[in-house]
Every structure is written in structure tokens, then in C-alpha cells.
Amino acid sequence: MAIRKATDVFHDWALAGKDKGMEKGHSSAVGEMLGFIFQHVEKKQEKFSAIDVGCGNGWVVRLLKEHPLCSSAEGIDGAEAMIAKAKQIDIEGDYSVRQLPEYAPSKRYDIIHSMEFLYYLEDPKSMLKLFYDNWVAKDGWLVVGIDHYLEHEESLSWPEHVGVHMTTLSRQEWKDAWHDAGFTNISSWQAGEKDSVTLVIAGQKVD
Ligand SMILES: C[S@@+](CC[C@H](N)C(=O)[O-])C[C@H]1O[C@@H](n2cnc3c(N)ncnc32)[C@H](O)[C@@H]1O
Numbered sequence: 001m002a003i004r005k006a007t008d009v010f011h012d013w014a015l016a017g018k019d020k021g022m023e024k025g026h027s028s029a030v031g032e033m034l035g036f037i038f039q040h041v042e043k044k045q046e047k048f049s050a051i052d053v054g055c056g057n058g059w060v061v062r063l064l065k066e067h068p069l070c071s072s073a074e075g076i077d078g079a080e081a082m083i084a085k086a087k088q089i090d091i092e093g094d095y096s097v098r099q100l101p102e103y104a105p106s107k108r109y110d111i112i113h114s115m116e117f118l119y120y121l122e123d124p125k126s127m128l129k130l131f132y133d134n135w136v137a138k139d140g141w142l143v144v145g146i147d148h149y150l151e152h153e154e155s156l157s158w159p160e161h162v163g164v165h166m167t168t169l170s171r172q173e174w175k176d177a178w179h180d181a182g183f184t185n186i187s188s189w190q191a192g193e194k195d196s197v198t199l200v201i202a203g204q205k206v207d
Helices: 006-015 018-045 059-065 080-089 126-133 153-163 171-181
Strands: 048-053 070-077 094-097 109-115 136-148 184-191 198-204
Touching: 006 018, 006 080, 018 048, 018 059, 018 109, 018 136, 018 184, 018 198, 048 059, 059 070, 059 109, 070 080, 080 094, 109 126, 126 136, 126 171, 171 184, 171 198
Parallel strands: 048 070, 048 109, 070 094, 109 136
Antiparallel strands: 136 198, 184 198
């Protein structure tokens, strides 16, 4: 199968209504990720800004916005039809078409959430460094869910099956990448109801 750009494939998925299936499939793991985020912001009792990178139809942005301490939440994705869907569901919402790693934000965020996006990049380790240097505010968090990694054997056939590039790293390589990018207070766990296949990694920018 010819290799296509991930954002072209997901554009087609949105047109075919497959975004809803992803939302359902990812909801349990994302629930745990949001639980982690909300626990930290509630401890601090300060307003927080958030962005969901690779937001699909924007469902996580809408969950973030529901939190009483959330001052702003936005979503970005490189697939036009995903963002069109997000705007259709939530006309007031802040959703934009952005290609990573090229896009650089003009502000920093207290929370960066990203589910099932990072490994589509050719060089996810450099993206983590960009997140650390240019995206996360001081004391802010990067919380990411990853289902494609070396130890998740079933996921190793996905690049060929879907016809897109995926960067395959081991659990340890992913965790090391958070450390190498500069994050501290790194924690990771396996999340999700079906065999807990989602590798979640969270790290804080403390300086
Ligand atoms: C597996 S989907 C996950 C969507 C959403 N996070 C969810 O859980 O429903 C991956 C998303 O990342 C986006 N994406 C992949 N590579 C990207 C890139 N280089 N720049 C921007 N978005 C990208 C795709 O368009 C797609 O919507």
C-alpha cells in the first residue's frame, strides 16, 4: 500500500464518520488523562489554559472547557474535515487547521493534551523538545496518550494496514524522550479499559 500523509487519511476518516469511533475507542484512556490533569489544576486552584494537539473532531476540547477552572481550551489538527466537524459541533469553539511540527503557537499553555497523535510524526522526539521550549507554560503539563509502541504487538501492523508513517519506539524510549526534552515530574501508566493498551506519559515544565 502506498504511504499517505496521516492528515490526508484522517481527513477521509472524518468524511466517512470514523471520528466518532475514535472518540469512543479513546474515551476511557482520555478519561484517565483528564483525571490526572484535573487533579493537578484543582490542587493549584488557579485558572488554566489548554490545547489539544491532533484534536480530531474536538471532543476533548469540549471536555476540557467544561471544567470550572478552564479559562480557554482550543484544538488543532492538520485534517481539514476534522476541524470542520469540530466547528460544526461547537460553533463557538476555538479549532484550527495546523500542521505539525511546522506550526508554532504565539502563546504558551498550562496544559497540553494529545491523544494518539505524536507517533505520526517522523521525529516525535524533536516535537517534544518544541513542546517544552515553545508551548508549555512554566509549571504546565504535557499529557500524551500513545497506542502504537514496540511492546504493543498488535499495533505494529498499523502502519502497513493504515498506509501511513508511524514512528515505533519502546515504552522506555518514549519515557526517555520526555526526560531528554527537559520535562520533570514524569509519570507514566497504562490506561484504557481494553487491556490498558494506552501508554500515557505526563511531564511538567518546572523552570
Ligand atoms: C488517531 S487520530 C486521534 C484524534 C483525536 N485525538 C482522538 O482521540 O479522537 C490522530 C489525529 O492527529 C492528526 N494528525 C496526524 N498527524 C498530524 C500532523 N503532522 N499535524 C497535525 N495533525 C496531525 C490527524 O489528522 C488525526 O486527526
